[in-house]
Amino acid sequence: MVIKKISILPGYDKDGEKENQDEIDIFEGQKIGIVGPTGSGKSQLLYDIEKLAFGETKTRRKIKINEKKADKVLKIDPAKKIIGYLTQHMNFMTDTSVYKFLKIHVETRGKHRTEEETEELIRKVIEDANKITGEQIKKDTNLLILSGGQSRALMVADLAHISESPIILIDEIENAGIKIKQALDLLIKKGKIVFLVTHDPILALDTDKRFVMKNGKINKVINTSVKEKEIADYLSWINDYILDIREEVREGKQVNQLRILCSLTEKEK
Amino acid sequence: MKVIIFGGTPGSGKTSIIKFIIEELKDFKIHYVKFDVLDTTDDTLIKEKFGISTEKKISEDVCPDHYAALEIPKIIRKNQDKDLIIIETAGLCLRCSPYVKEGLAVNVLNILAGKPKCYGPLLTDADLVVVSKGDLISQAEREIFRSKILEVNKSALIIDGNGLTGEGAIDVAEKIRETPEAKDKLTLKNSMPTAICGYCYGNRILGSEESLERYNKGKNLKSRLANLNCGACGFKSCNEFIRAVLDGKVEENKCPYIKEK
Numbered sequence: 288m289v290i291k292k293i294s295i296l297p298g299y300d301k302d303g304e305k306e307n308q309d310e311i312d313i314f315e316g317q318k319i320g321i322v323g324p325t326g327s328g329k330s331q332l333l334y335d336i337e338k339l340a341f342g343e344t345k346t347r348r349k350i351k352i353n354e355k356k357a358d359k360v361l362k363i364d365p366a367k368k369i370i371g372y373l374t375q376h377m378n379f380m381t382d383t384s385v386y387k388f389l390k391i392h393v394e395t396r397g398k399h400r401t402e403e404e405t406e407e408l409i410r411k412v413i414e415d416a417n418k419i420t421g422e423q424i425k426k427d428t429n430l431l432i433l434s435g436g437q438s439r440a441l442m443v444a445d446l447a448h449i450s451e452s453p454i455i456l457i458d459e460i461e462n463a464g465i466k467i468k469q470a471l472d473l474l475i476k477k478g479k480i481v482f483l484v485t486h487d488p489i490l491a492l493d494t495d496k497r498f499v500m501k502n503g504k505i506n507k508v509i510n511t512s513v514k515e516k517e518i519a520d521y522l523s524w525i526n527d528y529i530l531d532i533r534e535e536v537r538e539g540k541q542v543n544q545l546r547i548l549c550s551l552t553e554k555e556k
Numbered sequence: 557m558k559v560i561i562f563g564g565t566p567g568s569g570k571t572s573i574i575k576f577i578i579e580e581l582k583d584f585k586i587h588y589v590k591f592d593v594l595d596t597t598d599d600t601l602i603k604e605k606f607g608i609s610t611e612k613k614i615s616e617d618v619c620p621d622h623y624a625a626l627e628i629p630k631i632i633r634k635n636q637d638k639d640l641i642i643i644e645t646a647g648l649c650l651r652c653s654p655y656v657k658e659g660l661a662v663n664v665l666n667i668l669a670g671k672p673k674c675y676g677p678l679l680t681d682a683d684l685v686v687v688s689k690g691d692l693i694s695q696a697e698r699e700i701f702r703s704k705i706l707e708v709n710k711s712a713l714i715i716d717g718n719g720l721t722g723e724g725a726i727d728v729a730e731k732i733r734e735t736p737e738a739k740d741k742l743t744l745k746n747s748m749p750t751a752i753c754g755y756c757y758g759n760r761i762l763g764s765e766e767s768l769e770r771y772n773k774g775k776n777l778k779s780r781l782a783n784l785n786c787g788a789c790g791f792k793s794c795n796e797f798i799r800a801v802l803d804g805k806v807e808e809n810k811c812p813y814i815k816e817k
Binding site for chain 2: 372396
């Protein structure tokens with residue numbers, strides 16, 4: 288299913304007051320940040336979107352997909368589900384190899400693929416996961432021994448390639464051990480719409496706009512400025528630098544190169 | 557009156573999710589019953605929180621699901637003025653589950669607690685499966701888990717639930733609203749396994765001779781009882797009474813219906 292546009296129609300805050308803005312439209316390929324203190328309604332907003340709510344949730348918000356109320360089957364059938372979810376916790380519990388796990392997941396999605404297509408897809412997932420994590424994942428690595436960073440990288444790549452959900456919700460993903468900006472770029476490249484709850488400046492300042500939540504409502508919508516995008520770029524560079532040094536430390540090397548970035552134009556290492 | 561039965565392993569989050577569901581169904585006159593094996597305080601907690609009528613049923617020596625099956629008709633008889641009876645069971649062996657055809661059977665299934673194919677009627681006979689604790693693992697694994705549920709229960713409606721945030725409660729509440737009223741006698745969805753051996757009658761020595769001896773005594777005594785589970789002897793069921801007699805804790809003439817040898 289191609290999603291050109293999601294519209295959020297105003298609901299009500301915890302005191303029954305209506306949200307300030309009229310309809311908010313979000314388009315294909317956009318990244319939306321959701322910020323605000325604990326209890327301000329961030330998770331509820333994600334929940335409304337995940338449910339494709341139409342007035343039945345606490346906030347009474349309505350979510351329209353391509354100008355229309357969503358079909359019920361989209362909410363229930365996982366193969367048709369248009370929402371992918373990346374939660375804070377990404378533990379695995381299946382005692383199996385990365386390869387076998389991805390294979391089961393491909394089969395679960397129900398889309399018919401030839402043997403070669405499946406193999407190619409799995410290869411791509413692992414390849415892309417390795418682009419965003421420092422420590423390399425091998426196809427026969429057991430899922431249960433993956434580090435936090437490796438698990439996150441694998442799940443982002445899985446979400447990009449196997450779960451073909453055009454809308455992705457991300458709830459406070461940690462950036463430890465992964466190149467978080469590249470991870471998101473991987474999702475966006477696939478034309479997905481991404482909503483992310485985060486206070487990590489690398490992510491929050493790299494969005495197209497961000498919703499500021501307060502007392503259960505979307506209190507303000509900030510369009511990300513060019514300056515903010517530059518700051519996000521810079522912070523992302525620092526994060527990658529930290530990740531590189533982390534790998535050197537892991538490999539038992541002596542760290543002796545100090546990289547200093549004087550201006551954003553000399554970002555290339 | 558609608559009869560809704562919730563089953564699930566201990567710690568799956570049944571009670572937490574039920575609380576959110578009760579919140580969604582404020583327009584109903586509800587009676588909540590909690591079955592447990594040794595003790596529970598959920599009935600008082602729910603009564604205090606929502607001001608609805610509640611009760612607890614403790615099964616002790618009897619299988620809690622068999623006990624529930626015995627008690628449900630009595631509960632219904634006593635609560636004719638209610639429109640909704642929510643029964644939370646303490647299914648243990650996953651093989652018995654007092655789901656009834658005339659009501660809604662809801663299994664709260666902890667995603668961390670094992671493979672769906674290891675569950676019996678608790679899962680396979682459920683109309684609705686609320687998958688809990690899914691937020692602790694990846695979406696990919698949630699999707700795989702879901703397809704494994706469908707392998708053992710093709711017609712189940714699967715809902716992601718969360719006892720902390722209340723996720724899923726509105727979907728369950730919607731299904732409850734759609735559930736027809738239970739009018740006539742209730743029938744179990746599956747027959748419960750037989751439980752007749754010396755150990756069922758309270759034998760504790762591991763050995764076939766002792767077990768057989770206890771079984772014969774128990775069977776003999778059972779044939780002389782009316783098997784009404786009336787409770788006049790002070791025990792919840794005839795089986796429990798038989799165990800107590802064989803253990804020498806009570807005289808057999810405590811049963812008002814007992815036939816002479």
